[in-house]
Amino acid sequence: MKLKVYADRMSQPSRAVIIFCKVNGIEFDEVLVILAKRQQLSPEFKEINPLGKVPSIVDGRFKLFESHAILIYLASAFPSVADHWYPNDLSKRAKIHSVLDWHHTNLRPGAAGYVMNTVLAPFLGRSLDSKAAAEVEKILTKSLSTLETFWLKGNAKFLLGSNQPSIADLSLVCELMQLQVLDEKDRLRLFSPYKKVEEWIENTRKATQPHFDVVHKTLYGAKDKFDKQRKMSKPGLQSKM
Secondary structure, X not given: OOEEEEEOOOOHHHHHHHHHHHHOOOOEEEXXXXXXXXXXXXXHHHOOOOOOOOOEEEEOOEEEEOHXXXXXXXXXXXXOOOHHHOOOOHHHHHHHHHHHHHHHHOHHHXXXXXXXXXXXXXXXXXXXXXXXXHHHHHHHHXXXXXXXXXXXXXXXXXXXXXXXXXXXXXXXXXXXXXXXXOOHHHHHHHHOOOHHHHHHHHXXXXXXXOHHHHHOHHHHHXXXXXXXXXXXXXXXXXXXX
């Protein structure tokens, strides 16, 4: 049976899994689970993932969720995957795990929390929270600084001093891509001190083309939508129309 990937392309870990499959020639059926419609909480989906989150996969009779676990499984189970994504060298694997563990307790709550509290909350039935946004911004900026000064070593193109991307690069870059939906001035304010981070994002994008941009089309579309709404809400604009 062909691999099934349950995902929503507005979900950053979903995008990472889909891009990984496409880059490595892994055949799969993508099953759309629309988070905005709360389809992840349906009884049908909870048979796949009782925790009600995407991405999730089904490979034959095997079910798995949590994006990092999925990426590790796919890299190990499919022979078409190049070694640099998840090396056979155990010391290199361990370092990749250290980045992934750091991601879930630092960059992810910072980036996802900031976007939620400054942009996305109203579309999910919640209220924007400036106080919460200020708190998670501290986590985000600290995480960006750690990426710039620690995880991106020397002049290497990718994390951990590598010249080829790993599953950690893909996972973390997809995390940061959600910041595209921010107001452009806000996004530039956050990223401008971190030139190595910006170069690394672009390096990862180029290394996974054309699939990176294709899979991010949904996010780019959301960015255009939010930009138009921000323009319409500017004082004086509606009176000129």
